[in-house]
């Protein structure tokens with residue numbers, strides 16, 4: 001039987017009423033009980049500056065690095081800002097990637113969902129994020145791809161998903177992600 005896995009969820013938007021936050025909460029509800037999803041905040045992280053990465057890095061960086069180190073896998077749910085990744089999320093990637101040689105991302109299986117009110121569902125952000133994850137050695141699930149367009153039409157005033165086809169798609173996405181985590185965890189364990 002497959003084990004329980006801790007999954008850190010990073011939401012690329014800091015907005016209170018974020019569509020991506022609603023989507024991330026929906027993904028957590030739809031996930032297999034074997035996946036323990038925990039939200040990791042990124043908005044409090046000071047901008048990465050290598051000068052501050054000596055003996056006494058900012059406490060928020062240290063806490064964040066510890067939170068990510070502990071998990072088995074990572075899930076990114078993000079909007080697209082100007083056809084790329086929001087600065088807050090890129091900053092979180094950078095903070096977790098340093099000091100050099102101590103990246104907390106290394107080898108953690110991952111998945112990306114992007115969402116936008118626009119028709120192409122944050123495709124640009126999704127793929128820019130993939131580019132960084134290649135370098136960070138995060139095996140990012142390729143299929144199903146998740147570019148959630150028209151996201152402003154998907155939730156009711158309580159933040160509940162109201163589109164049945166999207167629910168089925170997201171459920172399948174999380175099931176596949178659970179298998180992806182198992183497969184990659186075994187590959188990584190056998191390589192250790």
Ligand SMILES: Cc1cc2nc3c(=O)[nH]c(=O)nc-3n(C[C@H](O)[C@H](O)[C@H](O)COP(=O)(O)O)c2cc1C
Nearest residue numbers: 013015018019020021079080081082083116117118
């Ligand atoms: C700075 C900024 C840049 C944006 N750029 C894009 C973009 O490139 N593509 C897109 O589809 N939407 C873009 N948007 C619109 C966002 O998709 C929209 O605001 C969305 O609701 C943000 O996600 P959230 O609801 O999770 O905060 C942009 C919004 C902001 C504030």
